[in-house]
Amino acid sequence: MGGQYRITGDKYPRMRPPRRRGRLVFAVVASVAALGLIGWGTLQLIDVFTGGRKNSAAGAKAECHTKAHPAAQTRTLPRPGEITVNVYNATARSGLARDTADELKKRGFKIGDVGNASKEFDKKVKGTGLLLGPASALNTSLPVLATQLTGAERRADAGRKGAGLDLIIGDGFKNLTQRTAADRALVKLTAPEQTPAAKKNC
Template sequence: MGGQYKITGDRYPRMRPARRRGRFAFVAVACATVVGVAGWGTLQLIDVFTGGDKASAAGAAAGCRTTGASASPAAVAVPKPAQVTVNVLNATTRGGLAQKTADELKKRGFRIGDVSNAPKEFDKKVGGAGVLLGPAASLKTSLSVLGTQLPAAERRTDAARKGATVDLIIGDGFKGLAKPADADAALTALAAPQPTPSGEKKNC
């Protein structure tokens, strides 16, 4: 045979071109790159499933701040019944109801002021059990204490009213004061309220 595949007798003829060594080098580099990338990815996965979560949790905890009011309610000085003066006013057509109610309140420790019929603005105009009326400052103090004796009564305040005396205006739905045991339990709870959740909010 002649040309490139000429037989000289000292070696076997080559029937195909010589392989290029550059290809082997390229393949080797490519394999090394793939193995390196795969190893790096594996390390990242291990970090995520071990220390990465802990670090993220610690960062989140450090970055979150809790805001909101205290779980304990603000302390309010609740007066004792002996410190509360009550005017008992009858807005119904039933005679003697104001005096009877005033006597019962007195037995329970309250101080009694006026005992009479209700003024025109309330007379025969109270359909419920009654109305507890006092100055604005009495809403969480004297009115709350008086409210333990008649829980169904409506509570109102008058910003223009002076003094600390409160009114119990008896309405058509009045059937009597709360039972002494129930009223005492309500007074105890009022004097020592339990802490309530305040709706905390986390800012992250």
């Protein structure tokens, strides 16, 4: 070069272009985003062509089968003070009707007629007793009175007038049910009753 151009100092020009890091980072981010979109689109297509399994599963859970389960429901029964009882003696033993009526009165029942049983029942009741009442009393007042005399037969009289009940003492009678036991039976009788109710079972 004939000495016309001279390089002085300890630095010299670089011949390669500078690195462009910004463009490289952008290219990487764009590639990741593109791959993500492709993957998401693929999943959507699979879901469409398979009938939407996720939606089917969600629908199956939503459409739960109904199954009955017990739910408490309180029974409405008359209290002893709302029940009038006629006490009749169908045995050969005297004084049973009056003594039984007095004890029932102590337990809260109203007392109507007291005396000997009619010919229809006299000496014909072999068990502890017979409880008679109108048909409407079979599931109301008769069960309440039955808590006081264990083993007594319950019978509805279709032609009976009024709501009063008859307690006819039979040959097998000894005493009324012990009061504490009768009270427990009465509490159990009026306790909440389990009835079917709809329940979703998933």
